[in-house]
Amino acid sequence: MDFSIDMASKEEEQSLEDNEIVELKGTSIISNKQSREKSGVLYLGETHDVDDDMYYSSDNEEIWCPPPGPSYFGKTPVFDEISELYVSGEDEKKPDDINERSSGSEEFKEEEDTVDKLFNFMRRKFNPSFSSFIWKCLLFWYLFPTNYEFYMDDIIHLWIAQGYIHIPFTQLKTMEDIGILWFEEFGRLQVIKLSHIDSSTGRLRYKLNPTFVHKLQGRPNENNHYYRLDDVNAYISESTLxxxxxxxxxxxxxxxxxxxxxxxxxxxxxxxxxxxxxxxxxxxxxxxxxxxxxxxxxxxxxxxxxxxxxxxxxxxxxxxxxxxxxxxxxxxxxxxxxxxxxxxxxxxxxxxxxxxxxxxxxxxxxxxxxxxxxxxxxxxxxxxxxxxxxxxxxxxxxxxxxxxxxxxxxxxxxxxxxxxxxxxxxxxxxxxxxxxxxxxxxxxxxxxxxxxxxxxxxxxxxxxxxxxxxxxxxxxxxxxxxxxxxxxxxxxxxxxxxxxxxxxxxxxxxxxxxxxxxxxxxxxxxxxxxxxxDTVSGVRDFVRFIGKKSASDTxxxxxxxxxxxxxxxxxxxxxxxxxxxxxxxxxxxxISDCPKLTALPKISLLNNLKKLEISFCPSLKSLPNEGLPTSLQHLVITDCPVLKDRCHKDKGEDWIRVVHIPDIWTDYQHISQAQPSPTTGLVPLPSQSLKSITTPMLSTSNVDNSKDASNDLMFKPHGDPSENPNDDQEKNSTGTTAPSKRKRFFFLSNFILNPFKSFTLKGTTTPSNPFHFPYKTLLSATNGFDLNNKIGSGGFGSVYKGILKENGKVIAVKKLSQSSNQRTREFVNKATLLTRVQHKNVVRLLGYCIDGTTRLLVYEYLSRQGLDMYLFNSHGREALQWKRRYDVIVGLARGLHYLHEQSHVCIIHRNIRVSNILFDEMWTPKIAGVGTHLDTSIVGTIGYIAPEYAIHGRLSTKADVYSFGIVVLEVISGQRFSTFNMDRDGGSLLEWVSYEYVLPSNLLRVNINLFLFFFRHCT
Incomplete structure (x- = not known):
């Protein structure tokens, strides 16, 4: 939102301070006290009585307003950088490093008063004649405790009621518009922050920055004009305003x-x-x-x-x-x-x-x-x-x-x-x-x-x-x-x-x-x-068909x-x-609850349709003869018995029309077109039998790395001459014989119905591959993998922070250990495939790099630490209030649901744990480590790994669900699984929870607020 507010001159500002009459856009501001009692100020065609608190009065709201000047920005880096941006007019630019530092308390370490810096910054940003008003808006925040949530319009209306917002009558904007401008500016300066969206009204709720509240403490009460009940140093007196x-x-x-x-x-x-x-x-x-x-x-x-x-x-x-x-x-x-x-x-x-x-x-x-x-x-x-x-x-x-x-x-x-x-x-x-x-x-x-x-x-x-x-x-x-x-x-x-x-x-x-x-x-x-x-439009349709008019045509x-x-x-x-x-x-x-609807229109013409939901339409007998659009990603059919049977996997007459759709639900049950690999966490496409599109299906007991071709994941256009259409059966990587005619049929029908989903992702390490990062680029970005840039390490390698020189983008580079025996082509194909995984609760893999035996994965960079650093750290635990813990659990569940059910292939993470849950700047939880386990060995962390996977090597999505349950227990209890200290007999967290579940009376030992919160949000 852009508002134009003219800057007053230095002479106008000085005359205001000297209690003289100042002309601002045709508006007389009379600051002589005796004259004020008999005069008014004209704004927007309205006459407002001039009240004492608009000025520096000894018998009313006498507050010290810092003198103007750039020196009051101080030496704190964050405010210097912000001021340079705003004074230059680049309001919308907010560098990540500024946001990162503003979210904490480092910017308040200097001795100079940050409240004064904020005031002087806004004073330079807007009309200096508004100085006293902006200062009072700034002090008004004192009335709200740190954890109190408020709406923007409430604050603005309070400012207006106090007379803090006035605009000249020639200004086209309203007082509410100016209030929005000031409120948003306080947000940009990290005075306030977004708390959440009210689920019942859709309105945004805000909170104060705790560090700002701490710094503001005591400032308004130099003359005891402000009182807040939870401030032990405040008291009510005759001068309280x-x-x-x-x-x-x-x-x-x-x-x-x-x-x-x-x-x-x-x-x-x-x-x-x-x-x-x-x-x-x-x-x-x-x-x-x-x-x-x-x-x-x-x-x-x-x-x-x-x-x-x-x-x-x-x-x-x-x-x-x-x-x-x-x-x-x-x-x-x-x-x-x-x-x-x-x-x-x-x-x-x-x-x-x-x-x-x-x-x-x-x-x-x-x-x-x-x-x-x-x-x-x-x-x-x-x-x-x-x-x-x-x-x-x-x-x-x-x-x-x-x-x-x-x-x-x-x-x-x-x-x-x-x-x-x-x-x-x-x-x-x-x-x-x-x-x-x-x-x-x-x-x-x-x-x-x-x-x-x-x-x-x-x-x-x-x-x-x-x-x-x-x-x-x-x-x-x-x-x-x-x-x-x-x-x-x-x-x-x-x-x-x-x-x-x-x-x-x-x-x-x-x-x-x-x-x-x-x-x-x-x-x-x-x-x-x-x-x-009109109902009859055959001629017009014919003309349009011949002319091939575009979608922009009327x-x-x-x-x-x-x-x-x-x-x-x-x-x-x-x-x-x-x-x-x-x-x-x-x-x-x-389309819902249309019991007499017998047929659907030509949905195949809807070339951009992503999701189709059909429910409670029992008279629908089939899908359109023309089929469904190739763009369709989600199909939901509920309480349509005939249509459900026709779309039955493999057996239904309409299955050929829906086989290309990645996500299909019928009567609340998910139809999975492929089953996951037991070790790699990937699901093959329906063309598993074709050599040109094979996904590794290796078990931990019979891995054969001598056959590199069996591990290829090469996507090629259908009809590739390398295919052998006469092969009735082919061996999969486990050595078992799989029927190929049916799978080849589904594969071909998939590409016929959806030709745009057939593409080539060749495993190349040349710069022509958009997902490939040259080794020199990553070496330069991380300063030669300098230890000062090392931000983490684990069983699969070390992670370094890097900055790409060409565009300044911050990345995270994981340098994998060289213990993997995975072949180059397999690594490249899987890494390229995983770059398509995009979900707000999953750390995005940007690309990869291979240089000899060195293999690196490039991820998006997240500025905050992992969940374990907040959950098991006495200082960090303050940031994990129950609402945020709830968001962590829900976000983790959504991320796993995407990997298992909604992604283009089913991906099993195999190592879900608290240290693999990271936060972005907005505290959005993200699953890290997707793509790290590109080899075929059994991986996992003791305590998190599912028993059937650890003992027998049987891997399914249930393994991730088991690990998810352990993480949920840790998030709720605040106890680390490996060092659980609430059981006198030395049992694990899981054993303790099982015991407490048997004896519900013992659950009273758990914080009752937790149960109240989860009861409200999860039931």
Whole structure:
């Protein structure tokens, strides 16, 4: 996000410090105290009273603001580097080494105050006249403990309520826009960090950087203006202006605030187990200066009428409370800017006099509350920007016409109870086509009503990005819904429109990416009208076929659609109308609960389709005669009994049409096309019998390295002349005879149906191979494998950090031990194959190198240490809170699932252990060591290796699952398997867990918080 804020001159800045009048973009900032009492400052056409805390006042918020100048960047390297980037305008560049150092505490080791450096950096970045505001925003973070999570909009609205964000009236951006800019800048400077995404709302939650909190400790309290309950050095006094408490406090502690008569901010921060269920009746009488009050997620059920005494209150957060009504005295708070009621599920009504809150900018009302109508004259709130839900009232309630003057609405906007709209004229007066800032618009009916004329007159602005229609009972859709003038409309959801027999014409929308149509029980057929064409278009199709028009042509339907879902179309019998070049970018197609659908359209024309899900369609008899597209990677068939039998592996009539698909599921069971090798962890392609495409199937008891050809993994185009089509049987590498006709048939059908999957990966060590790194390049990158660059070692070799000279990319080079007896071609082919393994939870293999007997593997570089260094280290263990441990387990499971089930070949790791789990900068767990075990010997670590593999050499994916279980036990207990110390008899961790499982009462010795966490996340 790029905002242009002009830099003020040095003279303007100095005059501000000298308490003189300064002209900023036509705005007079009067800093003389006597004049301030009688004057206002004009911003964005609004008049705001100038309050004392905007200036350096002796009787109010007297804080020291560091003088300007580059010297306050100090000598700390990270801030020097960041400042150079931002001052030069290269805001988006964030070198890895800067990020790496910023994540820890090294940048705060210098004696110079880092808080001052942050302030001066932002002061140089933005308009210097904002100095006092930026400084106060910086100190405001003190109110939040390290582990407290917050939303961006809450912080910005608090800043605005305190008067920390002001912009000149000629500035086109809003105060909220400037707040976003400042918030993102704090993020870039590592003051705040992303915590997680709220699963229920999809909103981002943030936390403070613990090191910054530590450095900020004590700074705001030089004059005791800030108080935080968990700060032992802080105390409440008459001069306290901002305070944050925990919601576990009692009324006695809350009454301690009475002496802070000038208090501006009171935040009751949410914790599990809130005990605050009421507010003292006289609290708001004792704190008349409050500007921001946060009571969210407390157990209060009502607000005292005395809240009307808070004439300066601008921010009130009651989210997640049990409030049912709000007192009418709330409507006397004319300065109110933000009222948050999200999650107030018992809210019955809003105060009747809310129309008096003409400065209200944000009213966050939950769509799931019990409101039946908005209050009268709601349209007077013309400054409203945030209004997630608008409830249309009946005859005596709030009409939809009240929306006419609300032109500043933005974000997501839902109109509920549309059945209460009297007619099309009333709908037209709502002027939705003028709401140009709305990103997402939803129409909701709760009762069946035709409403075609109504919906026709509720056309949104052409810049809307998402559209949702729910419960519409008309027989057809309005004419505007598929109009190409909606040039940036990317997502449409149509649900429960029961009387519509024909789907709307949506095929010509130029930017549509996601389309979900569900519970339309009257639709019997989908034809070319859905694509935006006339039913008869033979001549046009013929012309297009002859002319070979591209996918960018306007005649192509759904040219940008990526995801299509058709669900619960109970009357749908047929679907046709798909033509050549339609849906050129469709990647996912989900057809669910269409019990009368007898045939699928020409899915083979969907050349980019990656995933096809078909469920609860019992009338489907077969796949299309044309087959499935060669691009298809995932096929899921659920509760379609006939179709399931036809797709049965080897036996089904449609098996030849799906054999090329790597990942197939039928009725929750995975169909594996090949079985893994017992020792190498690789799975052969269906052409195992062909010499040109063979995967080693060596057992540990009969390895024969004299036959190099048996270990080749050479991919060649089908029809290669080196093949011998007359061979009925061929020996595999174990010496057993395998039938080859069937396998050759599957192999050929695979390439016929999917010719683009046949390619050549020749085992070459020449630079022409994109996966081959010249030895000199790696030697230079690691400074001759200097010991100072050594970052790890193990049984298979040592790992070195390297930097490629040509592009500066950081890599990890594993120099394998020379004990392997694997032949060169086998090593090259397997390494090249493994470079195709790409998953966010697997360390990526970039390539390899062979120089004589020296063999090296090149991996992506991860800056953080392995899981063992955090799990078994007293200092590192602090970084592994339960949420992160849970993420480690889930990430490891996903990585293994990919290697076993979703990769182009099944890969068995054989050495899963905590030291082979690494973290990237964002703490994403990644499985390391994939490709290290390219030889055929039995490998593994004592304690992690599965018994059947260690004793009998029988290897399957279960071996990795066993190792995964051991890692899970170590992650949960924090105990190392090899040095377990909780068993007096000296047994292993596994034995101890087995014993505790037999005696459940002993499980109480394990931290109860762990079980609560895993119960919430894993059940």
């Amino acid at each position: 901002h305070a944050s408490l925990r919601d576990t406090i009692d009324l006695i502690t809350l009454k301690d605030l009475y002496q802070a008569t000038k208090l501006y901010t009171l935040l009751i921060l949410h914790e599990q187990g809130s005990r605050l269920d009421q507010i003292p009746r006289d609290l708001f009488l004792k704190l008349p200066s409050l500007r921001a009050l946060d009571l969210s997620h407390t157990c209060i059920t009502e607000l005292p009428n005395s809240i009307g005494n808070l004439e300066d209150l601008r921010y009130l957060n009651l989210s997640g409370t049990l409030i049912t009504t709000l007192p009418e005295s709330l409507c006397d708070l004319y300065q109110m800017q933000t009222l948050k009621l999200r999650g107030c599920l018992k809210l019955l009504r809003l105060p009747k006099g809310m129309s008096k809150l003409i400065n209200l900018r944000h009213l966050d009302v939950d769509v799931s509350c019990l409101l039946v109508s908005m209050p009268p004259r709601f349209g007077d709130l013309a400054e409203l920007q945030t209004l997630p839900a608008f409830f249309v009232g009946k005859e005596n309630g709030c009409h939809i016409t009240e929306l006419k003057n609300m032109v500043n609405l933005r974000g997501t906007f839902r109109i509920l109870r549309l059945e209460n709209v009297s007619g099309s004229k009333e709908a037209k007066e709502a002027a939705l086509h003028q709401k140009k800032y709305l990103d997402k618009l939803e129409y909701h009916w709760t009762e069946l009503q035709d409403g075609l004329d109504l919906l026709e007159n509720l056309q949104p602005h052409t810049q809307v990005q998402e559209l949702q229609i729910v419960g519409y009972a008309g027989a057809k859709f309005p004419s505007w819904i598929g109009n190409p003038i909606f040039s940036i409309l990317t997502a449409i959801t149509i649900h429960d429109c029961r009387n519509c027999q024909v789907l709307p014409r949506l095929g010509k929308l130029p930017s549509l990416k996601t389309l979900c149509i569900s519970n339309m029980i009257a639709v019997k057929a989908i034809d070319s009208q859905f694509c935006g064409r 005649s192509v339907a759904f040219r940008t659609l990526e995801n299509l879902t058709l669900k619960s179309l109970l009357s749908l019998e047929e679907w046709n109308g798909i033509k050549e070049l339609d849906f050129p970018h469709l990647e996912k197609l989900n």
